[in-house]
Amino acid sequence: MLTDQRHQLIRDRLAAEGSVLAGELASRFGVSEDTVRRDLRELAKAGHCRRVYGGAVAAAPFAAAPIGLRGGHAVEEKARLASTAMALLSSGQTLFIDGGSTNTAIAKAIPCDLELTIATNSLGVASALSDHPLVELTVLGGRFVRDLGTCVGADTLAAIAQLGADLFFLGSCGLDASRGVTAFDSAEAEVKRAMARNSAGIVIAVTNDKLATAAPYRVAGAEAIRHLVVEKTAPAAILADFERQGAEIHFA
Amino acid sequence: MLTDQRHQLIRDRLAAEGSVLAGELASRFGVSEDTVRRDLRELAKAGHCRRVYGGAVAAAPFAAAPIGLRGGHAVEEKARLASTAMALLSSGQTLFIDGGSTNTAIAKAIPCDLELTIATNSLGVASALSDHPLVELTVLGGRFVRDLGTCVGADTLAAIAQLGADLFFLGSCGLDASRGVTAFDSAEAEVKRAMARNSAGIVIAVTNDKLATAAPYRVAGAEAIRHLVVEKTAPAAILADFERQGAEIHFA
DNA sequence: TTTCTCTGTGCACGTTCTTGCATGTTCTGC
DNA sequence: GCAGAACATGCAAGAACGTGCACAGAGAAA
Numbered sequence: 001m002l003t004d005q006r007h008q009l010i011r012d013r014l015a016a017e018g019s020v021l022a023g024e025l026a027s028r029f030g031v032s033e034d035t036v037r038r039d040l041r042e043l044a045k046a047g048h049c050r051r052v053y054g055g056a057v058a059a060a061p062f063a064a065a066p067i068g069l070r071g072g073h074a075v076e077e078k079a080r081l082a083s084t085a086m087a088l089l090s091s092g093q094t095l096f097i098d099g100g101s102t103n104t105a106i107a108k109a110i111p112c113d114l115e116l117t118i119a120t121n122s123l124g125v126a127s128a129l130s131d132h133p134l135v136e137l138t139v140l141g142g143r144f145v146r147d148l149g150t151c152v153g154a155d156t157l158a159a160i161a162q163l164g165a166d167l168f169f170l171g172s173c174g175l176d177a178s179r180g181v182t183a184f185d186s187a188e189a190e191v192k193r194a195m196a197r198n199s200a201g202i203v204i205a206v207t208n209d210k211l212a213t214a215a216p217y218r219v220a221g222a223e224a225i226r227h228l229v230v231e232k233t234a235p236a237a238i239l240a241d242f243e244r245q246g247a248e249i250h251f252a
Numbered sequence: 253m254l255t256d257q258r259h260q261l262i263r264d265r266l267a268a269e270g271s272v273l274a275g276e277l278a279s280r281f282g283v284s285e286d287t288v289r290r291d292l293r294e295l296a297k298a299g300h301c302r303r304v305y306g307g308a309v310a311a312a313p314f315a316a317a318p319i320g321l322r323g324g325h326a327v328e329e330k331a332r333l334a335s336t337a338m339a340l341l342s343s344g345q346t347l348f349i350d351g352g353s354t355n356t357a358i359a360k361a362i363p364c365d366l367e368l369t370i371a372t373n374s375l376g377v378a379s380a381l382s383d384h385p386l387v388e389l390t391v392l393g394g395r396f397v398r399d400l401g402t403c404v405g406a407d408t409l410a411a412i413a414q415l416g417a418d419l420f421f422l423g424s425c426g427l428d429a430s431r432g433v434t435a436f437d438s439a440e441a442e443v444k445r446a447m448a449r450n451s452a453g454i455v456i457a458v459t460n461d462k463l464a465t466a467a468p469y470r471v472a473g474a475e476a477i478r479h480l481v482v483e484k485t486a487p488a489a490i491l492a493d494f495e496r497q498g499a500e501i502h503f504a
Numbered sequence: 505t506t507t508c509t510c511t512g513t514g515c516a517c518g519t520t521c522t523t524g525c526a527t528g529t530t531c532t533g534c
Numbered sequence: 535g536c537a538g539a540a541c542a543t544g545c546a547a548g549a550a551c552g553t554g555c556a557c558a559g560a561g562a563a564a
Contacts, residue, residue: 002271003522004304022540032524037541053531053540123378123391130375130398139375139403141393141411146382151391155411159393162407255512274550284514289551305521305550507564513557520551530541 001029001112006039009112009131014049014058016127021055027083030113077231077252078102081205082109084252085169085229088203091115093166096195097125099150099188100171102205104128110135119163121151121191122171138163145188152187160194167227168199174215175206177241180222182215189217201226205252211238222247258283258291266301266310270399273307326459329483329504330354333457334361336504337421337481340455343367345418348447349377351402351440352423354457356380362387371415373403373443374423390415397440404439412446419478420451426467427458429493432474434467441469448472457481457504463490474499 006029013020022040026033040056043049049056082105089095091114097103099122107128110116114134120126121140129135142156170192174182181204183189196202202225211234225247230239232251239249258281265272274292278285296303301311334357341347343366349355351374359380362368366386372378373392381389394408422444426434433456435441448454454477463486477499482491484503491501 002273002304002306002309004309005271033540034525034542035523038523041542121393123375123382126375126396127379130396130401133398137396137398138407139391139393139396141373141391141403141407144378144382144389144391146385146389149382151393155390155393155414159407285550286515286552287513290513293552505564507562509560509562511558511560513559515554515556517553517555518551519553520549522549523547525545525547527544528542530539532537532539534536534538 001031003039006031007043010039010043010056011048012131014056019052019055019057020049023054024079024109025055027086027109028111030111075105077207078105078205079109080252081207081229081231082106084250085109085203085205085227086111087250088167088227089114089116093117094119094164096120096160096163096165096168096199098122098169098171098192098195099124099148100173102207103169103171106169106205119160119165121156121160122149123151124149143187145185148185148188150188150191152185152191156191157194160191160198163198165195165199166201168195168202170196170202170204170219172204172206172210172219174213175204175210175222176212176214177222177238177245179214179218181219181225183217183219184215186217189219192219196220196224203227203229205229207231208234211235221245255291258287259295262291262295262308263300266308268399271304271307271309272301275306277307326461327357329459330357330457331361332504333459333481333483334358336502337361337455337457337479338363339502340419340479341366341368345369346371346416348372348412348415348417348420348451350374350421350423350444350447351376351400352425354459355421355423358421358457371412371417373408373412374401375403376401395439397437400437400440402440402443404437404443408443409446412443412450415450417447417451418453420447420454422448422454422456422471424456424458424462424471426465427456427462427474428464428466429474429490429497431466431470433471433477435469435471436467438469441471444471448476453478455479455481459483460486463487473497 022033022036025036044051049059085106094117097120104124107125117136119138126139129137140156140159142151143153144151172181173184208231223245228242228247229250274285274288277288292308295301301308337358346369349372356376359377369388371390378391381387392408392411394403395405396403424433425436456477460483475497480494480499481502
């Protein structure tokens with residue numbers, strides 16, 4: 001990757017989100033943090049950003065976070081989950097990624113040197129991937145649901161039906177060993193079911209607050225989960241239930 | 253292979269991807285890296301690209317816009333155009349909005365109290381509208397084109413075919429009274445044509461630099477334009493041609 | 505045809521740039 | 535104040551670079 005490209009991508013991200021983290025950029029670009037720090041120093045010198053401890057913030061005219069990315073809750077935990085989930089990826093894979101702030105964090109963490117084919121119905125995920133040169137991105141359109149930041153409906157289902165994926169990153173609303181994966185919205189659950197049907201494996205990354213909770217609409221049974229990415233502090237008893245049903249546990 | 257051919261191929265590549273790597277070009281052309289470096293040096297001298305360590309990036313106007321959601325160029329002018337275009341909107345309308353930074357500016361300018369139904373294949377437009385409570389938003393999915401920030405392809409066309417709109421905000425690449433509206437990309441032009449077909453009226457908002465220019469792919473004739481939103485400083489002679497063909501001119 | 509010139513190309517050389525690591529310093533949260 | 539993270543700096547390895555030079559092929563002149 002060209003130094004210049006890196007600089008441009010950093011500026012894009014600054015414009016889009018107002019701030020960047022050195023460590024996150026390093027893993028995304030596949031370079032050392034030193035290199036990123038050097039980049040940030042130069043950009044700051046050129047007036048494109050202001051250097052702060054841990055990263056940099058946009059210089060002056062930063063409008064507002066454009067998308068429903070303001071999943072301000074538990075940002076660091078989600079970034080850690082995302083970084084752990086990267087171990088499941090390798091070049092050549094095809095992925096479904098649906099909505100949710102954890103999945104957006106995962107999309108942001110995907111390194112630039114992975115060649116992937118990704119289909120998503122989430123605007124946040126699509127935006128996060130829109131600058132990945134090696135990712136072939138398919139947007140699964142449909143009726144946009146504001147609260148979820150995703151597309152649902154017949155069009156979305158039809159588009160999913162034409163695709164198949166190796167892994168499905170399922171943004172879970174509720175996760176319970178007996179009730180399985182559940183969602184708050186009927187149409188959303190239907191989309192998730194369609195993605196699950198057309199995927200070889202399901203990956204779920206959740207923060208502790210989602211564990212042992214359930215929402216009204218059932219998406220899949222716990223036995224359908226292939227990989228479960230959780231925080232280090234997740235209760236062992238709960239995890240054991242999932243493990244018994246075949247899930248592989250990954251600690252962030 | 254002729255030197256001239258190589259130069260042309262490099263320029264094509266720069267236009268398509270925004271940047272090139274010396275090593276990659278060398279192996280592609282079957283020449284030494286020295287030769288490629290010489291080529292790049294010459295192209296840079298002629299102003300066709302900017303030389304950077306490891307390769308080259310497209311010259312000024314393009315380098316500022318390879319990534320979809322970037323709108324750095326002529327921001328204020330576009331905001332003025334957008335604000336003027338608002339006069340064309342009223343509650344209850346259905347709109348198509350396609351890609352381009354001017355259209356993103358228009359989407360951002362849409363007031364929150366308008367009740368609209370909007371379909372777009374642009375990620376930037378969708379993001380701008382994602383927090384509008386009264387806008388019913390349909391995302392027209394498909395293959396995401398990084399340089400345009402929009403979705404194109406069969407899925408996009410199929411989704412458009414199911415919809416109809418009162419107005420189509422057409423992001424124009426080139427606009428000429430005799431050659432009509434033109435686009436740089438074949439698939440993009442096809443999507444624009446489909447939207448135009450299913451709309452009662454076409455709205456085009458352009459900065460002066462787009463006037464009297466043309467791109468390879470034809471989208472629609474000038475007579476198809478219902479509303480043309482231009483800067484106050486737009487050349488009167490050019491506007492007269494459009495007016496003769498039925499366009500209503502709006503000055504920002 | 506032969507010879508000459510000119511241009512484009514590849515190679516060799518020394519130089520410059522980028523990058524990651526090691527070092528010591530500064531900052532932040534507890 | 536302390537531990538750990540983030541930082542700046544210096545350094546070394548490797549990649550990319552520019553330059554000079556030799557060689558090959560095309561075209562012009564003899």
